Amino acid sequence: MTARDPVHVTLIGADYSVYSRICRLALRLKRVPHHFEPLDVFAPDGPGRARAAGHPFGKIPLLRHGPLTLHETLAITRYIDQAFDGPPLEPADPALRARMNQIVSIVDTGVYPIIVWGLHVPKSKGLEPDPGMIAKARTVLGALEALALGPWLCGEAQSLADAYLAACMDYVADSAVGEALPDLCPRLARWRLQAGTLPPFA
Ligand SMILES: N[C@@H](CCC(=O)N[C@@H](CS)C(=O)NCC(=O)O)C(=O)O
Structure with a gap:
């Protein structure tokens, strides 16, 4: 480095x-x-x-x-x-790093376009959610739930996966799938509590 x-x-x-x-x-x-x-x-x-x-x-x-x-x-x-010096933000283990990249990619191609823009933004304008978008959002959340380890998304250490998903969570919570999150995705819900200890991003 x-x-x-x-x-x-x-x-x-x-x-x-x-x-x-x-x-x-x-x-x-x-x-x-x-x-x-x-x-x-x-x-x-x-x-x-x-x-x-x-x-x-x-x-x-x-x-x-x-x-x-x-x-x-x-x-x-x-x-x-x-x-820069500082704690590594990418796991050294190739399989864990691949998991991190999967999560990052899902945030880029799923959470951001489907949940932030497809569900949160219409909700913030008082519009009814598109049922097709809700179905896609559930698939995205299911994929993340399957990948989430604990206590951080890639296990014991914080990684870029945590930064990517944490940055979206206010918008996910304030979307048509927000209320269902604890039932749909118990591991993500537990991770969200952990993510509350991350430094503020805004
Ligand atoms: N591919 C860019 C995407 C950046 C992006 O979409 N930024 C949004 C704000 S979060 C933006 O500038 N949107 C304004 C626009 O699309 O006109 C990246 O990875 O940084």
């Missing part, structure tokens, strides 16, 4: 943003001192500001470390883990 100077680390993002939360949690778990620069990507000038800051798609988050600017949460979180 190359320990780099953590001075001049800046995360550009928003408190409400799942992907900004993931990166902020990774920085905090790794104990990297950093500045947080708020950028509201949903403001009229948000995408333009994000582009000007170095995001080709006008999104957040972005990580700055000295002359380096990174976008894409996958790259940012792996960089945080590999570039």
Whole structure:
């Protein structure tokens, strides 16, 4: 591992943003001192500001470390883990690391689009949930339940899997599948209590 100077680390993002939360949690778990620069990507000038800051798609988050600017949460979180001293955020064991990557991928392709955008966002606008989306969300949660070990998602140590899922949980809880979570997913519900001890991401 190359320990780099953590001075001049800046995360550009928003408190409400799942992907900004993931990166902020990774920085905090790794104990990297950093500045947080708020950028509201949903403001009229948000995408333009994000582009000007170095995001080709006008999104957040972005990580700055000295002359380096990174976008894409996958790259940012792996960089945080590999570039700085601090507790490892990826399991050394290949099977556990594969489990972590499965969870990360399910958050990217299932929790975020289906539960956050497909169920939480419509609920926040007072809309009725789409039954098809609820069925998909249950499948996503079932897959996570099958992968969750304990006390952390990948066993004894915190990993990026915990950062990814923890960053979404407020939105999962405030969705059409939120109330059913303890019955549907007892292991995830227990993990959620454990995740309450993680450093704040917002
Ligand atoms: N692939 C990007 C996704 C980032 C992303 O979707 N960020 C959201 C906020 S959580 C965003 O900027 N949305 C604004 C938009 O899509 O216009 C990553 O991994 O960082």
